[in-house]
Amino acid sequence: MAELNRRQLLAAALGAAGTLAVGSGVTRELWPLLGREDLVPGRTPQVALQEGAWTRAADRLTFAAVGDTGSGGRQAMAVANRMAEGYRDAPYGLVTHLGDLCYYGSVEDRFDDVFTRPMRPLIDAGVRFELAIGNHDGELHHSDESLAEIDAELRLLGTPARHYTSSHGPVDFFYLDSSTPGLFGDDSSEQLEWLDDALVSSQNQWKVVCMHHPVYSSGAHGSTPGADEVLEPLLARRKVDLVLSGHDHHYERTRPQDGVTYVVSGGGCKTTPVGRSRFTASAASALQYLHVDVVGDRMTGRSVRADGRVLDRFELRAREGR
Structure with a gap:
């Protein structure tokens, strides 16, 4: 097993919960982080990609x-490398980061460690990255x-x-700040009103909502409290096709819920266990990303493991x- 480099060691120390004590306390607090697979250094992807190759x-x-x-570690590099391989096989011009x-x-x-190095082949190919902010991206405001x-x-x-919208080909994307208080707290009404207006105004064939916290999940965090009351009725009423989220470190796809399909794709650098619920169509604890093709009125998705195997198709x- 490779050793942590100095930058990752420092980052682990900075991210450790609580205050690190001196002497044996440092070892006690820091050791669990040092043994984590998501922090083991990995090789930067070396895949050469054709620039702007997508249709x-x-x-x-x-x-x-x-x-x-x-994490910037070996597992993150493995997923990023597979994403580059996926581009080489079926080029795409957009990554929605959840x-x-x-x-x-x-x-x-x-x-540089967590984005530029792992995503370098895609960046050099001109791929656009769009972000739905997460809970570690600012610790919930x-x-x-x-x-x-x-x-x-x-x-x-x-x-x-x-929170914002973007349009690409036949798809309108709606990016949400799904933190508390962003979407589920006392100040959520402004963003919900914005989303309702944006969905009503959408003229494209497909509507895809991207957010960090999952409406439905059978994983460690589970379904986001309040989402079934606050957000789900709006998504169903405005006939959203697909909702993408992360937060739980697994893959899970639901059966359509009031016409809406929900996918958790949070296996970008680490995994946590996932079970199955009444709404689950497919689920696995795996390092993976989602590769989606839209042609006319048909959308085909593949969950691709870091080793290249296809975990799920829909x-x-x-x-x-509408």
Whole structure:
């Protein structure tokens, strides 16, 4: 097993919960982090990709989605390498990042480790990255320091706001700040009203919502409290096709819930256990990303493991009568 480099060792120390004590206390607090697989250094992807190789058409789009990539370690590199291999086989011009871009330290200090190095082949190929902010991206807005961390991340990725829309080919994307108080707290009404208006105004064939916290999950964090009351009725009423999220470090796809399919793709650098619930169509604890092809009224998704095996496939048809 490779040793941690000095930068990762420092990042682990900065991210450790609680205050590190001196002497034996340092060993006691830091050792669990040093043994974590997501912190073992990995080789930067070396895949050479053709720039701008994806198809551009009004009725076609290929994109990737991944969440919780922020360790900069071997497992993150493995997923990033597979994403580059996926581009080489079926090029895409967009990655929707589902939050938690950076663990174990400041994004300003770690941006090269957690984003630039692993994603270098895709960056060099001209792929666009769009972000749904996560809970580790600022620790749920609890302080001025956390807000500054979020603002730094938005600036570094060129993200326009904490919630925003984008359009690519036949797909409209709606990015949410799903933290508390962003979407589920006392100040949630402003963002919900914005989302309702944005969905009503959408004229594209497909509607995809991207957020960090899952509406449905059978994993460690589980379904987000309040989402079934606050958000789900709106998504169903406005006939959203697909909701993508991370937060739980597994893959899970639901059966359509009031016409909406929900996917958790949080296996970008670490895994946690996942069970099965009444809503589950497919679930696995695996390092993976999502590769999606849209052609006309058909959307086909593949969950691809870090080793290249396909974990799950699904197909959606565009909803009528919007």
